[in-house]
Each structure stands twice: as C-alpha cells, then as structure tokens.
Amino acid sequence: MNLDFSAEQRAFRDEVRAFIRERLPAEIRERLRLGHPPRKQDTVAWQRILHERGWAAPHWPRRYGGADLGLAERLILLDEIYRAPAPLPQAFNTGMLGPVLLKYGTEAQKDHFLPRLARLDLWFCQGFSEPGSGSDLASLRTRAERDGDDYIVNGQKIWTTTAHLADWVFALVRTSTEARKQEGISFLLIDLKTPGITIRPIVSIDGEHHLNEVFFDNVRVSVANRVGDENRGWDCAKYLLVNERSGIANVGLCRERLDYARELASRITEGGRPLAADPKLKAEFAELDAEVRALEVTNWRFLLDPQAQQAQPAFASVLKLKGVELQQALAALLARIDGPAGLERRGIHGVPERHGPLSPRYFYSRAASIYGGTSEVQKDIVAKTIVG
Numbered sequence: 001m002n003l004d005f006s007a008e009q010r011a012f013r014d015e016v017r018a019f020i021r022e023r024l025p026a027e028i029r030e031r032l033r034l035g036h037p038p039r040k041q042d043t044v045a046w047q048r049i050l051h052e053r054g055w056a057a058p059h060w061p062r063r064y065g066g067a068d069l070g071l072a073e074r075l076i077l078l079d080e081i082y083r084a085p086a087p088l089p090q091a092f093n094t095g096m097l098g099p100v101l102l103k104y105g106t107e108a109q110k111d112h113f114l115p116r117l118a119r120l121d122l123w124f125c126q127g128f129s130e131p132g133s134g135s136d137l138a139s140l141r142t143r144a145e146r147d148g149d150d151y152i153v154n155g156q157k158i159w160t161t162t163a164h165l166a167d168w169v170f171a172l173v174r175t176s177t178e179a180r181k182q183e184g185i186s187f188l189l190i191d192l193k194t195p196g197i198t199i200r201p202i203v204s205i206d207g208e209h210h211l212n213e214v215f216f217d218n219v220r221v222s223v224a225n226r227v228g229d230e231n232r233g234w235d236c237a238k239y240l241l242v243n244e245r246s247g248i249a250n251v252g253l254c255r256e257r258l259d260y261a262r263e264l265a266s267r268i269t270e271g272g273r274p275l276a277a278d279p280k281l282k283a284e285f286a287e288l289d290a291e292v293r294a295l296e297v298t299n300w301r302f303l304l305d306p307q308a309q310q311a312q313p314a315f316a317s318v319l320k321l322k323g324v325e326l327q328q329a330l331a332a333l334l335a336r337i338d339g340p341a342g343l344e345r346r347g348i349h350g351v352p353e354r355h356g357p358l359s360p361r362y363f364y365s366r367a368a369s370i371y372g373g374t375s376e377v378q379k380d381i382v383a384k385t386i387v388g
Contacts, residue, residue: 005076012073016055016080023049024086033260035334035361037208038087040123040165046087047120057094057118060102064110065118075300082252083259092124092162093117097170100187100236104228113189127157127171127190127214128237137172138181138234142216144173144188151175151188151226153196153219161371163199163212166192176231187233189225196220204367206360241373249323251296257330258288264337275337288329295322314385317378324368324375331365334358 005013028042038046050056051065058074060066069077081088089095098117101110116122133139142155153173163169169190176184192199196219202211228236262285265276275281302315338358369375 005072009072009076013076013080016077019053020080020084020086024084029084029086032085032087035358037210037361037364040162043087043090044120044123047089050089051119056089056120057098057114060094060098060114060118064098064102064114079252079255082250083256085253085256090120090123092126092166092170093120093122096126096240097124097189100170100227100240103239104187104236108224109189109227122168123162123166124168124170124189125160125163125166125192127160127163127169129159130156131158137237138185140172140174140185142171142173144175144186144221146175146223147220149223151186151221151223153188153190153216153221155216157214157216159202159371160199160212160214161210163192163214164201164209168192169214170227172233172237175233179231182234184231185233185237186230187227187236188221189227190216190219190221194219194221204364206357206363208360208364210364249295249299249319250327251292251299251323254292254295254323254326254330257327257334258285258292261285261330261334261337264334268337268339281337284333288326288333291322291326291329295319295326298322314382317373317381320373321375321378321382327368328365331358331362335362 024046028038028046031042032038047056054060054062054065054067054069055077057064057066058069058077060068062068078088094117098114101113101117105113113122117124127142128137128140130140130142133141140155142153142157144151144153151173153171155173157163157169157171160169169192171188171190172185173188174184175186178184190197192214196217198215198217200213200215201209202213203209204211227233262276265281265285266274268275270278299319302319335358
C-alpha cells in the first residue's frame with residue numbers, strides 16, 4: 001500500500017505544526033524535552049488548548065468535543081504532539097474510556113461524560129490490575145453486589161496510575177461467580193470521592209509517585225454508572241485494551257527521543273571530541289533510525305490497511321512489542337550518553353541536573369513491557385494468531 005502523504009495530509013501536518021509552535025507553552029516543551037514527565041497542570045493546560053480545535057479527542061464525533069478526523073490525520077496529529085514534544089491528551093480519558101463509552105455507553109452517559117473527558121474537567125484512572133491477577137485480568141476478585149439501584153463494591157486494585165491525581169476510576173468488578181470468569185465481570189465508573197475509598201502511594205524504581213493501591217470498603221456506586229450490560233464488562237475491557245495497545249507504539253516519541261540523543265551526543269565531549277563523532281555511536285544511531293522508520297511504516301499499515309485491521313488484536317500486539325523495545329533502547333541510550341552525571345539524583349544535596357532526569361526515565365521505561373499487557377502476553381496473542 002502507498003504510505004506517502006497526500007497534499008491534504010501534508011497541509012494538515014503543516015497546520016498542526018504551526019498550531020503547536022504558536023500555542024504550546026515554552027516552559028512545558030522544555031521540561032518534556034529534558035525528559036521530565038508532564039505534570040498534571042501541564043496536561044490539563046495543553047489538553048484544553050487542543051480541545052479548542054477538537055484535537056484533544058480527534059477521533060470522536062464533534063458533538064462530544066472531537067473533530068471527526070480520519071485515521072491518517074489522527075496519526076499525523078499524534079506524531080507531531082510527540083515530536084514537539086508536548087503532553088499527550090490524557091490517555092485514560094480520550095484513548096480508553098472515551099471509545100468504550102462511544103461503543104457501549106448509554107446516551108445519558110455519553111452526554112454527561114464525553115465532553116468532560118475531552119476537556120479534562122474530569123480526570124479518570126484505570127482500575128483493572130489486582131494483587132495476584134495482573135496478566136490474568138479475568139481472575140480479578142473485587143466484588144460488586146447489587147443493592148437496589150446501587151452496587152456495593154469491596155476489594156483492591158493495584159498499580160493504578162495517577163489515582164492520586166484522578167477524580168474518577170473506571171474499574172472492572174466481579175458481579176457473578178456462576179459463569180466462567182470472563183462472563184461475570186462488569187465495568188463501573190466510580191467517583192473517587194465516594195466514602196470508603198482509600199488511595200495509597202507506590203513509589204517506583206525511578207523514585208517518583210506514579211502508581212497507587214486503591215481500596216474499596218463498602219463503596220456505594222449507582223447502577224447508572226455501569227457501562228454495558230451486567231456481567232458483560234469483559235467486552236468493554238477487550239475493546240479498551242486493543243485501543244490501549246495500538247497506542248503504545250509511540251512512533252513520534254521514539255523519533256523525538258532519538259533526535260534528542262543526537263543533540264545530547266553533539267554537546268557532550270569525551271577526550272576533547274563530541275560523543276557524536278564516535279563511529280560505534282554513529283552506527284547505533286543509524287540502526288535505531290532504521291528501526292524507528294520500520295515501526296512507523298508498520299504503524300501506518302495497522303491503521304490504514306484493511307487487511308491489517310482484520311488481524312486485530314495480533315497486529316496491535318506487534319506494535320506494542322516493538323514500540324516498547326525501541327522506547328527502552330532509546331531510554332538506555334540516553335542514560336549512557338548522559339554518563340555518570342546522570343546518576344546524580346535530583347534534589348539531593350543541591351546537585352543540579354545537567355540534562356534532565358534521564359537515568360530515572362530509563363528505570364521508568366522498564367515498566368513499558370508490563371503496562372497495557374505484558375510482553376509475554378502479547379507474544380502469546382501473536383502466536384495464537386499465527387497458529388490459528
């Protein structure tokens with residue numbers, strides 16, 4: 001298939017680049033270029049700017065705050081946001097819950113939640129993983145028992161990203177134990193201010209607080225906040241996970257990190273010469289450049305080729321696997337280029353950081369092969385598709 005941009009697509013790319021140049025706050029761009037994760041206020045501010053064009057949720061209908069963009073334009077927009085670099089629209093809102101509501105939600109749920117998700121008036125997190133049921137998601141044990149027009153929820157979620165920042169959580173809960181485990185699960189939207197919810201931080205190996213444990217102790221949730229039919233939440237989960245995995249290739253992020261690695265290597269010297277002059281490093285740059293380009297072409301094929309679409313979710317798993325490998329390789333390369341100075345922790349004894357938190361970001365990158373479905377699970381999905 002032809003992967004070249006049309007004249008209209010090139011014009012759209014130029015429009016996006018001009019918009020980002022004009023509207024992206026310089027302070028946010030510089031923080032991300034140095035490797036810092038976006039703060040909540042960064043994501044909120046930038047998402048609301050994008051929302052002015054419907055670009056916070058570009059694949060959604062206009063009536064809900066989207067832009068009705070086609071697949072090619074959406075990919076161009078995502079690529080340019082990554083390469084700016086700018087914060088992505090909050091993925092739990094726009095890339096995961098939003099599509100589930102569009103497919104399975106009631107009209108009342110769509111009208112109430114979707115505009116708020118697009119503008120980031122509500123920040124959602126994802127309550128899927130539990131102790132002992134990470135990769136085997138269907139073995140979850142958090143219970144929701146019917147009590148009139150409410151469910152009473154009891155249980156625990158773990159590794160819940162941004163729960164400490166979030167307003168709501170979309171959660172998988174067990175509403176029946178009579179059928180096979182996938183058929184007894186429901187999909188609930190839960191306000192995190194509801195009495196009975198406790199959030200405890202988990203500090204990860206990079207020294208940052210991204211993750212949390214979330215406990216539910218007799219939490220009352222309206223049945224009106226169930227998405228889809230009772231005991232059919234697994235359908236919502238599968239649909240959500242395909243959307244999540246196809247977005248983890250992160251081609252633009254890989255390209256931006258590779259560009260920054262080249263820039264950093266040209267500024268850091270060893271023995272009086274810039275690191276970028278080293279033949280081995282040049283060869284590594286060339287190899288990674290080819291890998292990123294191959295990932296880009298594969299990503300385009302998945303999104304635009306009908307035959308590739310028929311291979312879901314295996315094709316999404318391939319993208320997730322290869323995208324993660326490249327993200328981790330680039331994070332490791334940046335940490336190596338930064339050298340021993342990169343091991344100095346931020347805020348320790350007043351030591352200034354030279355090039356941003358590159359070593360902590362390397363540690364955080366190790367999680368990419370776990371979230372969104374572990375690499376081992378993705379390989380199983382690919383193998384089952386090939387074997388049939």
